[in-house]
Amino acid sequence: MAKVVLIVVLALEWLGAKEGILAQKCAVCHQNDAPPLGRIYRRYLMLYSSKERIKKRMVDFLVSPSLQKSAMPLGMRKRFDPQAHPSFSSSIARQAVEELIAKEDILKHIVVDQ
Ligand code: HEC
Numbered sequence: 001m002a003k004v005v006l007i008v009v010l011a012l013e014w015l016g017a018k019e020g021i022l023a024q025k026c027a028v029c030h031q032n033d034a035p036p037l038g039r040i041y042r043r044y045l046m047l048y049s050s051k052e053r054i055k056k057r058m059v060d061f062l063v064s065p066s067l068q069k070s071a072m073p074l075g076m077r078k079r080f081d082p083q084a085h086p087s088f089s090s091s092i093a094r095q096a097v098e099e100l101i102a103k104e105d106i107l108k109h110i111v112v113d114q
Pocket of ligand 1: 025029035040070071076096097
């Protein structure tokens with residue numbers, strides 16, 4: 001029995017590791033009712049322009065969410081409550097934001113003409 005439990009736990013951990021933090025911790029909301037992370041990323045990109053600043057702002061929000069830290073437009077802040085956002089440890093938040101930037105980075109899609 002213990003062996004079966006161990007195998008199931010290891011299998012779940014393996015699946016989790018493969019899926020990444022965004023899929024494990026964020027997709028449950030952001031693929032359903034919450035605004036898609038791609039759109040949120042582009043909003044942060046428009047406001048803060050540098051990856052370092054985006055990282056800092058997003059991680060700061062995710063570690064201790066508040067209305068003042070929210071970068072979303074007023075209408076969105078009225079519809080959803082940024083203060084009710086779940087908070088995460090700084091290590092989870094940093095991993096999630098790194099993953100998001102790697103996934104959504106628009107520079108990868110820009111073609112440089114010779
Ligand atoms: C319980 C549902 C839920 C989970 C889980 C969740 N989010 Fe959100 N998230 C929301 C909602 C709703 C909003 C829109 C309201 C707001 O701005 O906070 C939001 C907004 C955001 C914002 C914009 C914050 C702002 O206002 O500037 C970021 C960035 C974000 N989420 C990242 C994440 C990441 C990364 C994860 C996983 C580590 C995550 N969220 C997990 C529901 C969730």
